[in-house]
Amino acid sequence: MARKITIYTLGHLYSEGKLSSGLGPQIVSGNRLEFYGLLSEPDFSAIAYTEEELKLEAQPCREIAARVKRTDIV
DSSP states (O other), X not given: OHHHHHHHHHHHXXXXXXXXXXXXXXXXXXXXXXXXXXXXXXXXXXXXOOHHHHHHHHHHXXXXXXXXXXXXXX
């Protein structure tokens, strides 16, 4: 139970920008991947992007993919 409370608290602090992705893993004695894994446990989501934020995040990947595709053809 104490673990769930810790994860829940850290998740809320992280989602509010009051806890960094560097400090969170230190608190739970893990790395960033493990920290994000904890935050993605059922019934909890600390990372909630809007549709517009998802589009902005994906844009650089689309641009790189388009450049790679053009260079493969030539």
